[in-house]
Amino acid sequence: MVGRLVAGDRRTAARMISLVENRSPQASELMKLVYPHAGRAEVIGLTGSGGSGKSSLIDRLLTGFRGQGRRVGVVAVDPSSPFSGGAILGDRIRFQRHAEDEGVFIRSMGSRGYLGGLNRAANDVVRIMEAMGNDVVLVETLGAGQDEIEIINLAQTCLLVVTPGMGDDIQAMKAGIMEIAHIIVLNKSDLDGSGSTLRSLEATLGLSHGRDQGGWRTKVVPTVAASPGTDEIKGIEELLAAIADHQTLLRESRELERVQAARVEQELGLVLKDELERLVYKGLKGTGKKKAYITSILQGKADPYSVVEEVIQNLVK
Amino acid sequence: MVGRLVAGDRRTAARMISLVENRSPQASELMKLVYPHAGRAEVIGLTGSGGSGKSSLIDRLLTGFRGQGRRVGVVAVDPSSPFSGGAILGDRIRFQRHAEDEGVFIRSMGSRGYLGGLNRAANDVVRIMEAMGNDVVLVETLGAGQDEIEIINLAQTCLLVVTPGMGDDIQAMKAGIMEIAHIIVLNKSDLDGSGSTLRSLEATLGLSHGRDQGGWRTKVVPTVAASPGTDEIKGIEELLAAIADHQTLLRESRELERVQAARVEQELGLVLKDELERLVYKGLKGTGKKKAYITSILQGKADPYSVVEEVIQNLVK
Numbered sequence: 359m360v361g362r363l364v365a366g367d368r369r370t371a372a373r374m375i376s377l378v379e380n381r382s383p384q385a386s387e388l389m390k391l392v393y394p395h396a397g398r399a400e401v402i403g404l405t406g407s408g409g410s411g412k413s414s415l416i417d418r419l420l421t422g423f424r425g426q427g428r429r430v431g432v433v434a435v436d437p438s439s440p441f442s443g444g445a446i447l448g449d450r451i452r453f454q455r456h457a458e459d460e461g462v463f464i465r466s467m468g469s470r471g472y473l474g475g476l477n478r479a480a481n482d483v484v485r486i487m488e489a490m491g492n493d494v495v496l497v498e499t500l501g502a503g504q505d506e507i508e509i510i511n512l513a514q515t516c517l518l519v520v521t522p523g524m525g526d527d528i529q530a531m532k533a534g535i536m537e538i539a540h541i542i543v544l545n546k547s548d549l550d551g552s553g554s555t556l557r558s559l560e561a562t563l564g565l566s567h568g569r570d571q572g573g574w575r576t577k578v579v580p581t582v583a584a585s586p587g588t589d590e591i592k593g594i595e596e597l598l599a600a601i602a603d604h605q606t607l608l609r610e611s612r613e614l615e616r617v618q619a620a621r622v623e624q625e626l627g628l629v630l631k632d633e634l635e636r637l638v639y640k641g642l643k644g645t646g647k648k649k650a651y652i653t654s655i656l657q658g659k660a661d662p663y664s665v666v667e668e669v670i671q672n673l674v675k
Numbered sequence: 676m677v678g679r680l681v682a683g684d685r686r687t688a689a690r691m692i693s694l695v696e697n698r699s700p701q702a703s704e705l706m707k708l709v710y711p712h713a714g715r716a717e718v719i720g721l722t723g724s725g726g727s728g729k730s731s732l733i734d735r736l737l738t739g740f741r742g743q744g745r746r747v748g749v750v751a752v753d754p755s756s757p758f759s760g761g762a763i764l765g766d767r768i769r770f771q772r773h774a775e776d777e778g779v780f781i782r783s784m785g786s787r788g789y790l791g792g793l794n795r796a797a798n799d800v801v802r803i804m805e806a807m808g809n810d811v812v813l814v815e816t817l818g819a820g821q822d823e824i825e826i827i828n829l830a831q832t833c834l835l836v837v838t839p840g841m842g843d844d845i846q847a848m849k850a851g852i853m854e855i856a857h858i859i860v861l862n863k864s865d866l867d868g869s870g871s872t873l874r875s876l877e878a879t880l881g882l883s884h885g886r887d888q889g890g891w892r893t894k895v896v897p898t899v900a901a902s903p904g905t906d907e908i909k910g911i912e913e914l915l916a917a918i919a920d921h922q923t924l925l926r927e928s929r930e931l932e933r934v935q936a937a938r939v940e941q942e943l944g945l946v947l948k949d950e951l952e953r954l955v956y957k958g959l960k961g962t963g964k965k966k967a968y969i970t971s972i973l974q975g976k977a978d979p980y981s982v983v984e985e986v987i988q989n990l991v992k
Contacts, residue, residue: 386980393978622972627955629983634951637991655939661710663703666946675992
């Protein structure tokens with residue numbers, strides 16, 4: 359099975375992803391075999407709130423990467439959606455037209471249907487897409503929560519998509535996502551207020567120097583991926599160039615090693631957290647103790663802090 | 676200390692919250708003592724994306740609750756902000772003018788400065804605010820990620836704030852937050868497009884029946900909390916009435932018991948997850964093995980799945 363995956367077989371990849379998503383008993387053993395073949399793709403993370411035009415942007419990036427003859431995997435993660443698998447996440451996925459291209463492999467992941475954690479599953483899917491021979495893996499996430507930051511941290515190059523007039527949101531995002539973004543994409547830059555948003559972004563970056571990584575300074579790239587009613591496109595070449603610049607800098611500096619090590623550390627944390635959670639749920643469900651705990655807390659005979667202490671004492675050496 | 680908290684002492688509450696936020700060694704023992712005094716407030720969750728006017732809405736709700744002579748605690752959770760503690764989250768907190776009222780206790784929580792998880796800390800802070808004698812505790816969160824859903828699920832009555840023209844966002848939110856909202860607040864309802872957003876919300880609710888809970892049907896309440904340039908207010912009385920209706924229904928049906936049990940279950944999960952993460956870090960860091968693991972994975976001699984197996988075998992009974 360892993361042989362067929364590494365040869366690029368799409369059906370094998372889809373089947374393997376389903377095994378991982380459903381937490382089949384073979385999943386861990388499979389991932390052990392997949393892992394040595396992973397790690398060679400450029401992993402690009404892309405995040406931004408709803409309405410920032412991420413899907414149209416990915417559509418254009420896919421056209422760009424395919425024009426360079428590169429194979430691309432896309433993992434679209436939306437923790438607020440119940441849909442997973444091959445299914446299309448509503449009309450959000452405007453890049454679906456690429457799904458018929460043999461050089462593009464798209465998978466969407468929602469919040470439901472994962473026995474393990476979504477983030478761990480997303481990481482496994484990225485690894486499978488790497489092992490199947492994609493040159494680029496795009497990971498799209500919605501929003502700016504802690505979970506999304508965990509996923510985006512698995513990428514080597516992180517893109518944050520914003521739109522004009524997001525003053526308040528940018529203010530709020532500044533600390534979290536902005537700090538981990540290598541490239542800030544000011545999409546819909548043909549809209550009113552684009553100039554002042556650009557200036558405020560650059561002023562913020564000027565103060566914070568953006569993400570400090572081996573000499574890379576966070577760039578702002580204005581784009582127009584799809585204006586309502588027109589087919590105008592702007593800045594996509596510049597964005598592809600900025601991504602390539604960052605990847606070149608990673609390869610040519612010692613930075614790539616540091617990034618890979620950070621990714622492995624993150625990955626270890628994800629897998630370990632997931633396995634421990636499974637152990638606990640197994641421990642609680644198997645014994646039927648969970649309901650008894652809840653009842654005694656509601657009756658005022660116990661509290662969650664003491665119960666957790668007991669559960670962990672029973673689990674750990 | 677717990678005695679002073681229960682008597683409503685603000686400085687004690689602030690100190691206790693800091694202990695919980697900083698994960699001081701006494702925190703768990705303190706929470707065990709606080710817990711029996713908590714659980715008597717109406718906990719109202721309020722969520723919605725940036726720019727939906729949550730802060731102005733809270734400002735008006737605070738005026739309303741205070742007019743009824745009730746004491747109110749507010750926990751403003753913004754996982755994308757680095758600021759925590761008594762500090763004001765930029766100009767987002769427009770209800771700060773209530774902070775000088777002795778009957779209002781406000782605490783903002785960002786993403787940093789928590790040694791444990793933010794959600795677990797937020798839950799502890801809500802419990803402290805309950806124990807200190809507040810009649811109502813408002814929990815505000817930004818966004819629609821899985822994390823925010825976890826926090827909002829701790830509330831008995833959940834409000835989702837939307838604005839006209841959020842068609843796409845509502846589509847995306849539908850599955851996640853909309854499903855857990857008891858009341859959808861269509862704020863800024865004086866803006867263009869309000870009518871069509873209202874109709875689309877009601878159509879969506881008509882199909883899904885909203886959140887099905889003891890006969891409650893999700894309501895849409897149009898409001899104007901603060902128009903730019905005017906002081907126009909609309910719908911706040913109706914919103915307060917809808918909240919009171921839901922609370923009455925909870926009390927008069929058996930529903931409140933179910934809601935309290937669900938909250939305790941969620942709480943157990945939060946505390947457990949948090950303690951497990953601590954174990955993870957202990958498991959990796961304590962042994963000093965983490966760096967060696969990462970190196971051998973990077974050298975292709977191991978993989979995260981096998982390493983985690985080993986760590987768990989060493990950690991767990």
